[in-house]
Amino acid sequence: MTLPVKRPIFFVxxxxxxxxxxxxxxxxxxxxxxxxxxxxxxxxxxxxxVDLALQEIAKAKEVHGVRPIVFSSLANPLLxxxxxxxxxLCIDFFQMFIGPLGYELGISxxxxxxxxxxxxxxxxxYISRIEAINFTLEHDDGCTTRNLxxxxxxxxxVSRCGKTPTxxxxxxxxxxxxxxxxxxxxxxxxxxxxxxxxxHQHKLFGLSIDPYRLHRIRNxxxxxxxxxxxxxxxxxxxxxxxxMQHHAIPWIDSTDKSIEEIATTVIDTVKLExxxx
Amino acid sequence: MTLPVKRPIFFVxxxxxxxxxxxxxxxxxxxxxxxxxxxxxxxxxxxxxVDLALQEIAKAKEVHGVRPIVFSSLANPLLxxxxxxxxxLCIDFFQMFIGPLGYELGISxxxxxxxxxxxxxxxxxYISRIEAINFTLEHDDGCTTRNLxxxxxxxxxVSRCGKTPTxxxxxxxxxxxxxxxxxxxxxxxxxxxxxxxxxHQHKLFGLSIDPYRLHRIRNxxxxxxxxxxxxxxxxxxxxxxxxMQHHAIPWIDSTDKSIEEIATTVIDTVKLExxxx
Numbered sequence: 001m002t003l004p005v006k007r008p009i010f011f012v013x014x015x016x017x018x019x020x021x022x023x024x025x026x027x028x029x030x031x032x033x034x035x036x037x038x039x040x041x042x043x044x045x046x047x048x049x050v051d052l053a054l055q056e057i058a059k060a061k062e063v064h065g066v067r068p069i070v071f072s073s074l075a076n077p078l079l080x081x082x083x084x085x086x087x088x089l090c091i092d093f094f095q096m097f098i099g100p101l102g103y104e105l106g107i108s109x110x111x112x113x114x115x116x117x118x119x120x121x122x123x124x125x126y127i128s129r130i131e132a133i134n135f136t137l138e139h140d141d142g143c144t145t146r147n148l149x150x151x152x153x154x155x156x157x158v159s160r161c162g163k164t165p166t167x168x169x170x171x172x173x174x175x176x177x178x179x180x181x182x183x184x185x186x187x188x189x190x191x192x193x194x195x196x197x198x199x200h201q202h203k204l205f206g207l208s209i210d211p212y213r214l215h216r217i218r219n220x221x222x223x224x225x226x227x228x229x230x231x232x233x234x235x236x237x238x239x240x241x242x243x244m245q246h247h248a249i250p251w252i253d254s255t256d257k258s259i260e261e262i263a264t265t266v267i268d269t270v271k272l273e274x275x276x277x
Numbered sequence: 278m279t280l281p282v283k284r285p286i287f288f289v290x291x292x293x294x295x296x297x298x299x300x301x302x303x304x305x306x307x308x309x310x311x312x313x314x315x316x317x318x319x320x321x322x323x324x325x326x327v328d329l330a331l332q333e334i335a336k337a338k339e340v341h342g343v344r345p346i347v348f349s350s351l352a353n354p355l356l357x358x359x360x361x362x363x364x365x366l367c368i369d370f371f372q373m374f375i376g377p378l379g380y381e382l383g384i385s386x387x388x389x390x391x392x393x394x395x396x397x398x399x400x401x402x403y404i405s406r407i408e409a410i411n412f413t414l415e416h417d418d419g420c421t422t423r424n425l426x427x428x429x430x431x432x433x434x435v436s437r438c439g440k441t442p443t444x445x446x447x448x449x450x451x452x453x454x455x456x457x458x459x460x461x462x463x464x465x466x467x468x469x470x471x472x473x474x475x476x477h478q479h480k481l482f483g484l485s486i487d488p489y490r491l492h493r494i495r496n497x498x499x500x501x502x503x504x505x506x507x508x509x510x511x512x513x514x515x516x517x518x519x520x521m522q523h524h525a526i527p528w529i530d531s532t533d534k535s536i537e538e539i540a541t542t543v544i545d546t547v548k549l550e551x552x553x554x
Contacts, residue, residue: 007382016541018450019303021553022296023350027374030352030386040551042541069381073300075307089381097304097368104346104366105284109307127494129536133442137417165410168445172536173295217404258554259406259449264293264319274317276298277535 008060008068009036012053012083014045014075014113020093024071037064044074045113050082057086075113129175129277136171139179140164145196151179153270154200156244157207158183158236159227160217162254162262166207169263175275176267188239193247205266206244206251211237213255285337285345286313289330289360291322291352291390297370301348314341321351322390327359334363352390406452406554413448416456417441422473428456430547431477433521434484435460435513436504437494439531439539443484446540452552453544465516470524482543483521483528488514490532 009028011021017040028036039060041053060068068088074080080095098109138144139151141164148154153170155163155178163180170178187194197204211233218228226232244251250269254262267274286305288298294317305313316337318330337345345365351357357372375386415421416428418441425431430447432440432455440457447455464471474481488510495505503509521528527546531539544551 016537018537018541018553019296019299023300023370025553026296026350027371027378030375030388031378031382031384032387033384034382042545067381069378073303089377091374091377093300093370094304096373098307100366100368101304101308101346104344105308105311107308107310110309111307123490123493126535127497130439130442130494131497133445137414137441140414162407164414165407165449168410169449172442172446172449213400216400217407220404220408258403260293260295264295268319276295276302 006035006037006064007066008057008064009038010053010057010060010068010070010072010088011038011040012044012050012070012072012074013040013042014073014079015042017042017073020071020073023093024091027071045076045079047079047082050079053083054086057088061087075109075111077111125175125277129172132171132175132177133168135177136167136179139177140167142181142194142196148179148196148200150177151200151203152177152272153179153205153266154197154203155180155207155266156183156197156204156240156249157209157251158214158233158240160214160221161207161209161237162259163207165259166254166262166266169259170266173260173263173277174267174272175277176272178266183236183240183243185236185239187243188236191243193243201247201249203270204247204249205270206240206249207262208237208241208244208251208253210253210255283312283314283341284343285334285341286315287330287334287337287345287347287349287365288315288317289321289327289347289349289351290317290319291350291356292319294319294350297348297350300370301368304348322353322356324356324359327356330360331363334365338364352386352388354388402452402554406449409448409452409454410445412454413444413456416454417444419458419471419473425456425473425477427454428477428480429454429549430456430482430543431474431480432457432484432543433460433474433481433517433526434486434528435491435510435517437491437498438484438486438514439536440484442536443531443539443543446536447543450537450540450554451544451549452554453549455543460513460517460520462513462516464520465513468520470520478524478526480547481524481526482547483517483526484539485514485518485521485528485530487530487532 011017013020057068070088070090072092073094084090167178167180170176214233215230222228288294290297334345347365347367349369350371361367444455444457447453491510492507
């Protein structure tokens, strides 16, 4: 038997499809040697839209000569049943678990669509999330030391080591006020932490990175500069690590980690409360 | 039978637990009248760590007098089996579907942990994601019109209507280069789109918002100002909508939507390619 080279994958959701896509991709990453062709169908929340999905699924089967795989997340059981009529392997992350959960809790599900992102749509939750993002933007790269006492965590590390994306992810996904502050050659010469950080030492978390990766990232910005050179990257990273060790600042090497993994490690280490949006 | 008021919920993952938490929360939101107490245990990737999880689960049962519910996502089937020994309702999002998927694909899973966020950890994917975030930060709030031709989408709307968080989410979650540009009273008086946007009209997407919500958001920034007044919010939003209609710019009202929903709608409407990180 020869494996078909390309397998069509559908993600069908009555909302954004983000959760279904994340879990589906995570499952598919366990299987090597197959090329997956992804198609995402968000906001599939009426019989008509499910019908359109069914047509696309049937067409993909015809084109690729192999049954598609359909990951879905539909709160309405009637739409779930309708989608199951597809000639495909249908995996619904929702219907599968609602039954056992209702039995365990002793109550019936409300089948209401649109709660996928927790409190993300209530006015209070929306505003507190936006406030965390604004705080993080205002305290990016040491922009201001004002209100630093309101930060829940302050990321430190050399320029371009991943502080900004991590801080933004902490704010966006978890509503955490995450400032970030660069460690620079000036600090290394003085062999001292920036003054404004000293009284916040318990909130500091350090990021490090492989010098060659840093070199590549910096080189995109300032090609062939001293700043981007491997020697300078090596020097700055070494000095930053010494400084973090000296001040007992917890730190990790971000090189082989996704932004999600770095952010989760920060939350876990600094013992921040984790609210998911 | 009286329902227990508080039900302990565990999310156990060998990686970040973000996907498990999202799906679990989404499922639990279908059940009203129960208060859930969430505990997240990321990086549970050894028998010792599963054992610690089992101890916490047993303790929660004792404290709350009711079986906990455990949502898990473990790539290693041995760890999955170990966790299943908990006296709890155990729902593993991973093990449940790996079997049917392997059968359908005709290959065995590799059981390798750590692929949960797609290509997020490869050097190329990491750098292109960071580049999208940097582009979006550099093109926040009309900061610069340089390289606007490289934007995949340009969000427009009045100040504080949600452009920045949406643009950042597009960059962070989907690697999309999303600029954003304010529509201001100056533009409304001139009754013209900002000049720098004209040649990019096909990439524009508008955001609107309820005037009272906007008033509340602006009032946090500049209390009791003309800028934040309900009258002015009403005026700016009306003018912005007229301008968007006049230039046939697609737009949505973001008031009752989460950032995820707004971002998904943008992708869907502008027909952007969606890569999940």
